[in-house]
Amino acid sequence: MISHPSWIVLNILHKGGFEAYLVGGCVRDLLLNRIPKDFDVITTANLKQIRNKFHRAVIIGRRFPICRVHIKGSIIEVSSFETVAKHDEEKGKALSSLVPNRCDEKDLIRWRNSSNRDFTINSLFFDPFTCNIYDYNDGMSDLKLLKLRTLVPAHVSFQEDCARILRGLRIAARLHLSFSKDIERAMHDLSDSIAGLDKFRLMLEVNYMLSYGAAVPSICLLQKFNLLNILLPFQAAYINQQRSVKNSMMLMKLFFNLDKLVSCDHPADSSLWVGMLMFHLALVNNPQDALVVWTFASVLYHGNWKEGVEFARENAKLDVKFVPEISGFSETKSDEDLAKEVAQFAALVQDSVWALTETSNLLESMSRYPSFPCSGLVFIRRALQ
Template identity: 30%
Template structure:
């Protein structure tokens, strides 16, 4: 461990959350050790503005709750205290100890057959907590009492060398918590760093362990991966290390060829998402998830039409439900997003049926804009009739009411001209006072 004094590091109280400082001061005044730790310290060293502030302390979750009325305890695998100041949440964790019980630590730990920690409420000392951190640059602890940083794993050197190093044996640490593999590639993309070779080898080897992670937890991790503003770089890392197929097994086979329409479409959607996030615009996971599963739905739908002789609409509806259900087994998607996804998908067929009042009805639909944006991106990638359809809707939105009527009229005439004209029935030779034949 090395101790950095205030003149040797860039962390200053005015760079920190006032609420985080309140938490630290109250814990210290109550006789507990307390430090800011992890990403907020790392980000300041990198010249970034920290967003989240995590505290590590010698106080147990119950003791923390006794000091803060605005505190709630969460977590099963490892209990955490969330201290809420309006929208800001300061996460406070008790120092972790080694898994094996000893007189120096207390609590319970449990591992499954793969070495994954399923319960981890083992408390220990500051030094033991540092050994339990995942990456070296996350084992730096800042004390407001003396303005020093305790760097237990030479994290400052890792930042300077731009390398991601895991603390301890990579295989053991990834088996304890496979999500650490996702964190490694996320940090590599976010911080523009390289993953050290022993760590990289184990990620490629142990990616299958992600299948043991609960789908609900993976949903939160995917949000961090693809909605950080560096989603495209992260996507490339996920492909490189074989982790994308563990998250989206139905999509992965379709994006193996970089120039395929499927891969280009997903890349463009992710790039657009990055741009919106970095420009402070609103994004929704529903749109990106709809893009990630669109081509598996289209492929499965075509298969059903060919093998089961179903109508295109029936095949599409069955494919939508089946593909979505399979994905939910790997990564949970809340209903508030999956409902929007279904609407975006169904609109892709409906947008081609734009005659008469249908065009106005679709234009007024709350999900029209998302569906149109989806169609527009598909048209840019696939071209042809799809591009022309998207271009028509682009113009239809921009023109006034009279021009819209003209566009619909031209569309109706064009559709009528493209059909084979019906043969006129020859008129019957009518005879006066004749009665229709009763014969069949």
């Protein structure tokens, strides 16, 4: 299950006289018999030595620089034990009293690095040449229990890096993990802090949640911990209202179907879930006849108006009454009227991108839910339309 490009990187470093391990989430996923989203390597070589070992490699990052290796059409991120050791010299002194018993020099290097990671299940090292797993934080035990636990108290961990809140939710959603009690409390207490994250980082984390086959559980967890109303306030208000009146949720049905089509090894492009949000937002604000919606989707799928209309007329039906999205169902609409209404709806879908990319338009859309709070945060780039 280890990718061929990862093996090439590991072998080149190993033959160069360096120790090289798989580390973090890929080890966790392999142990759970899941295909990892990506593979991260850590080595005893320094960054310059790593870069010199490969034809196409570049050092990126300021605070925690890594070497990004381009190989066989893939990108493998390779970090150095030296980087964390230099960055956390003072922390290393403070941790010296906590060194595990019977810890040799190699153990000490791995242990110090593991102590800087976010969750216990992400702190595992795997040596593919000896088939040894190194676990200094009871990560294996938590993995067997399917439990998410931070290495330090959760409030401290999330205050150090609030993006860990989103990462924790994403991992829990994909792997069906339970939370330790201190993580639950910390997530509730510190949820507002994610609004201060860089917009690129927010986009990255949300894309990981929605594009890799676990969108529905991710949305549910974001809603549970009051994070959806920060990231996607319109959608959070919609879900809140639909639950209160016990209506079927078209939005969740859309993402449920997306989850059946994508996975970690076959993720969706971010433009797909952004397009789905645009499509749904347009329907909530401008309910449409079911035949119009069927035709719009069918023409997109077939790439041909005639085939799309024929398919829609043959298969269109209203099994579930989606409110407020669907206004009714007309079987007698002429092709001319249908074309006009589909074109109008397509324009509405396209225009709805502004509510996802411009704060003023988001606030205008939120007038539909006057009693629901709105963060005013937008992090989706206009170029994704």
